[in-house]
Amino acid sequence: MEQNVREEDLELSDDEELITAQKVLENLENAWLNEKFAPELLPQQTEMLELMLGQVAHMEENIKELDKNDFRSIAHRMELERIRYIIASYLRCRLEKIETFTKLILQEEESRADEEKRMSVEETKFATEYHENMENYFKTVALQYMPTLQRSDADQRIVRPNMMSHVFVKAKETVPAVVVGVEDEEVDLVAGSQHIIPYQLISDLVLKGSVQLI
Amino acid sequence: MFGDKAFELVKELQRTSETLPPFDDDGVRQVLEEIKAIFEENCQQAAAYSHSGDRTLWPLLSFRHAAIQRNKRCLLAYLYQRLQRIKAIRWEFGPIVPNDIKNSFCEPETQWFNSYSKSLATYMRSIGDGQGIDLTGDLKPPKSLFVEVRCLEDYGKFELEDGEVILLKKNSQHYLPRSQVESLIRLGILQHIS
Numbered sequence: 174m175e176q177n178v179r180e181e182d183l184e185l186s187d188d189e190e191l192i193t194a195q196k197v198l199e200n201l202e203n204a205w206l207n208e209k210f211a212p213e214l215l216p217q218q219t220e221m222l223e224l225m226l227g228q229v230a231h232m233e234e235n236i237k238e239l240d241k242n243d244f245r246s247i248a249h250r251m252e253l254e255r256i257r258y259i260i261a262s263y264l265r266c267r268l269e270k271i272e273t274f275t276k277l278i279l280q281e282e283e284s285r286a287d288e289e290k291r292m293s294v295e296e297t298k299f300a301t302e303y304h305e306n307m308e309n310y311f312k313t314v315a316l317q318y319m320p321t322l323q324r325s326d327a328d329q330r331i332v333r334p335n336m337m338s339h340v341f342v343k344a345k346e347t348v349p350a351v352v353v354g355v356e357d358e359e360v361d362l363v364a365g366s367q368h369i370i371p372y373q374l375i376s377d378l379v380l381k382g383s384v385q386l387i
Numbered sequence: 388m389f390g391d392k393a394f395e396l397v398k399e400l401q402r403t404s405e406t407l408p409p410f411d412d413d414g415v416r417q418v419l420e421e422i423k424a425i426f427e428e429n430c431q432q433a434a435a436y437s438h439s440g441d442r443t444l445w446p447l448l449s450f451r452h453a454a455i456q457r458n459k460r461c462l463l464a465y466l467y468q469r470l471q472r473i474k475a476i477r478w479e480f481g482p483i484v485p486n487d488i489k490n491s492f493c494e495p496e497t498q499w500f501n502s503y504s505k506s507l508a509t510y511m512r513s514i515g516d517g518q519g520i521d522l523t524g525d526l527k528p529p530k531s532l533f534v535e536v537r538c539l540e541d542y543g544k545f546e547l548e549d550g551e552v553i554l555l556k557k558n559s560q561h562y563l564p565r566s567q568v569e570s571l572i573r574l575g576i577l578q579h580i581s
Binding site: 222226230247250251254255257258260261262264265268272295296298299302303306307309310311313314315318319320330 | 522
């Protein structure tokens, strides 16, 4: 896959963009994998996404100029399809989490500072609407007919992800003395090594980018 | 027994093989009535307790309270599960629901579906600085650019992105770009043959 992108760049972009486009795709792929395997919603990558979408549009333009039956055209189209799939799958994955843990995510977002927000503006809008819609529906169909005593416990209905679920990780760099297990047992994550570990224990490393979920 | 009807609702939904069974109006009403009945009974006895101070009523009170909560939980689970299925329908069929499924919706569900559909469409349009991506496409990792499809019904003319127009007639076979015919395959107009 990477091979193809490199060809793409050599052919379509000048040297400066060459590194960027490839790096962007790599970052996006990593973000996609992390998002797919982490139980919680991870910080948004809007910037990466927009760069990539720009690149995709750019590539589409260029492919149009190629002869349809040219072998390169087919390879490049295939590559575009793959990138598109990654983008769609990544956003779908986030949406799924937002829909499942709506209330919790909205609460968490509220307590975060502006630059630490995990959802993009569009996602926040969607989440708010989704939540309202859901509450409205429950109220219309059932909650309004229940005794007053029972109405106020919306908090009980908050769905939370299981942060202690196990994930596969690969260390990108050496991280010394990571606490694993309840008894303060420590393990050094050597660069390139792979582990199975409860997500909670390494969530900060995922955010920092020292480890990659696989 | 308390809670039986509510549990039945959940079980029925789980067992059914239909995409979406009709909304069980009756079942939901019965559960709501049961909740109300238990609650009223509890209120009466709570009043009696504050009158007489008879502590032997306590276990009964908490038992009834638990019954209410269980009923409520089952009922909401039933409603929520239905919404999950309705959501899946939006992803599969797009904003327009086939009539046979639509008949199974109850009125508030139709409203819910419409708002969900709208939110989702707005969100998808707004991705990437207003460029918009249809997230309901590209569901599987792409294996090949073109797919062989057979046309299951007379669809008429279909224009490809490059301007080429093809005629989709019943039982005709075509070799087309996957990304452009994916939606037609999901609608059951084309069938993917390998």
